[in-house]
Amino acid sequence: MNLVAHPRTIALLGPDLDEAIAQLRYGTVALNAWTGLGYLTATATWGAFPGHTLDDVQSGIGVVHNALLLDDPERTVVQGPFRPAPRSLLHGEPAISPKPPWFVGNRTAATTGRLLADFAADPRWSALPAIFASALRG
Incomplete structure (x- = not known):
């Protein structure tokens, strides 16, 4: 699942945004990024939120990657800059990519x-x- 949020909105929501993301039942959640980054990151898990069946697939079944060998991972959350560099630096966002x-x-x-x-x-x-x-x- 991809989420896009302005930095002011992220700051305003604070821990409530983190809690909302924790409640999502998706295997990969991206905030101001592409969910494919979760797949491209070797240490991150990629796949479905646990517990789905063939009768109720929802976000999929199973997980791949998991290079850290975590037991029963639920999700990977990736976050990127709202703006690319150099505009990110002009707005106080620490992104130099x-x-x-x-x-x-x-x-x-x-x-x-x-x-x-x-x-x-x-x-x-x-x-x-x-x-x-x-x-x-x-």
Whole structure:
């Protein structure tokens, strides 16, 4: 599940937002990010909230990854910046990353995605400079 919230709203809700996220019955929850980050993060679990059956699938069945070997994980929560750098820094948000590829305004998302897919199919050090250059131009 993806949630988008302005930093002022997050601050206003405070611990109530954390509690609301804890009550969600989804295996991966993303706040100002893409749920796929949970999948891309090797140590995070990815999959369904526990307890679903074939008769009532809801968010799915089962979990993959779990590199930390946690017993019975419920969910992974990922959080990203509301604004990409450098605008994030101008608004007091500690984000120095390039514009994430899932941001609508990322000009190189398609190119970066193709380069990443090619890298996944044929990993090699020589491909990394083009991936980084494309991601940083986003």
